[in-house]
Amino acid sequence: MRWPALALWSVFVATHAVVAWLGWMLPNQPMGDVVLVYEPWARAALSGEHVMGITEPWVYPQLALVPLLFTQLLAVPLLPSLGVTAAYLIAWAVLVTVCDLLAFAVLVGRGRHRGRRAAGWFWTGALLMLGPIALYRLDAITVPLAVVGGLWLARRPVVGTALLTLAAWIKIWPGAVVLAAIAAGRRSLRVAVTAATVCAVLVAGLLLIGADVFGFLTTQNGRGLQIEAVAATPFLWLALFGKASIDYSIEILTFQIGAPGADAIAALLTPVMIVVVAAIVVLGAWRAQRGADWRRLLPPLSLALVAALIVTNKVGSPQFQTWLLVPVILWIVFDRSRSQTPAAIVLMLCALTFAVYPLTYDGLLRAHLLPIVLITVRNAALIVLLVFAVRSIMRVPARRPHRRV
Numbered sequence: 001m002r003w004p005a006l007a008l009w010s011v012f013v014a015t016h017a018v019v020a021w022l023g024w025m026l027p028n029q030p031m032g033d034v035v036l037v038y039e040p041w042a043r044a045a046l047s048g049e050h051v052m053g054i055t056e057p058w059v060y061p062q063l064a065l066v067p068l069l070f071t072q073l074l075a076v077p078l079l080p081s082l083g084v085t086a087a088y089l090i091a092w093a094v095l096v097t098v099c100d101l102l103a104f105a106v107l108v109g110r111g112r113h114r115g116r117r118a119a120g121w122f123w124t125g126a127l128l129m130l131g132p133i134a135l136y137r138l139d140a141i142t143v144p145l146a147v148v149g150g151l152w153l154a155r156r157p158v159v160g161t162a163l164l165t166l167a168a169w170i171k172i173w174p175g176a177v178v179l180a181a182i183a184a185g186r187r188s189l190r191v192a193v194t195a196a197t198v199c200a201v202l203v204a205g206l207l208l209i210g211a212d213v214f215g216f217l218t219t220q221n222g223r224g225l226q227i228e229a230v231a232a233t234p235f236l237w238l239a240l241f242g243k244a245s246i247d248y249s250i251e252i253l254t255f256q257i258g259a260p261g262a263d264a265i266a267a268l269l270t271p272v273m274i275v276v277v278a279a280i281v282v283l284g285a286w287r288a289q290r291g292a293d294w295r296r297l298l299p300p301l302s303l304a305l306v307a308a309l310i311v312t313n314k315v316g317s318p319q320f321q322t323w324l325l326v327p328v329i330l331w332i333v334f335d336r337s338r339s340q341t342p343a344a345i346v347l348m349l350c351a352l353t354f355a356v357y358p359l360t361y362d363g364l365l366r367a368h369l370l371p372i373v374l375i376t377v378r379n380a381a382l383i384v385l386l387v388f389a390v391r392s393i394m395r396v397p398a399r400r401p402h403r404r405v
Helices: 003-025 033-046 062-082 084-107 114-135 139-152 157-168 173-185 188-208 215-222 231-238 264-291 295-310 316-336 340-359 361-365 369-394
Strands: 244-251 254-258
Touching: 003 084, 033 084, 062 188, 062 254, 084 114, 084 139, 084 316, 114 316, 139 157, 139 173, 139 316, 157 173, 157 188, 173 188, 173 264, 173 316, 188 340, 215 244, 215 340, 231 264, 231 369, 254 264, 254 295, 264 295, 264 369, 295 316, 295 369, 316 340, 340 361, 340 369, 361 369
Parallel strands: none
Antiparallel strands: 244 254
């Protein structure tokens, strides 16, 4: 292994250690969900009390329980010396790091490909800029799965699609990359059949054990407008002047906007999301029909779909920024010369998100000016990223119309 690759690998590992450590040191419990939510869910399932997503309604797809349970098993040897909280946190950090290293091996390997090294440096920088939220959330498990799945779409479309579909049954967002691959036109039928087959097998298995298979979709209907959501930005400025409130929801464990019109906007965002996502898929399919090169079309199409899921979401959790890493990694690998702008915007989004959560989150809950300005700039940058991605789809050169297969 040459020294540039060795340096990259060393920094990537060191970054995980630093970010994991920061989770213990920074304010506002950036790793709080892991021990306050994930560990009790896993303990309850293993003890036979109740199983989230199976016997109880849940906001996540059912496969999300797998990494929670696996972490609990990893934590068992650490319990006598560290206790429940520390053992589970360390086990979670180790699990995420191992998953990332496996995906990094697929991405970078021995570092012979300059574009893949550049993607590795981008991933490393994004983790450091986003901070502990990049590791201490369930989304951190889906990122390495989606990185490998997205890379393998080029040469192993069946395996790549299967990985992306499984990741989407942990958190929904990797399904956007599957949609992009179908719309982009290369082996789209094989991708669609593989995704449908994986879903059918999972649904059949879940029905056999009596799970409410699509409960994670209906459970979302009860959510209000979360304070970090893009659509919540005007209400934060109203809260600054005492015209809106920031309320904690015990049912879904998050802070939401309390103001006239907030619930109506929250209810409207889901159909808006469906329309926007459908429009982007149609646009991508049209560009593919016009002969757009698959390797140049897939990254901006994936990024546009993922950005749309964030911009039109009534939930704006900081860990959503990790979703953006995968399309940019694919962009750097497949079309490096045109990837600088989206990479720079996503790195800026990571830094701004870190500045809000956890660094100034207390002030945001109190509607202070600085965090409101920071999150306003962050949310505006998300919209800019979405527009840029859509514009990039339109600018992928069309060669000649071809029949999709």
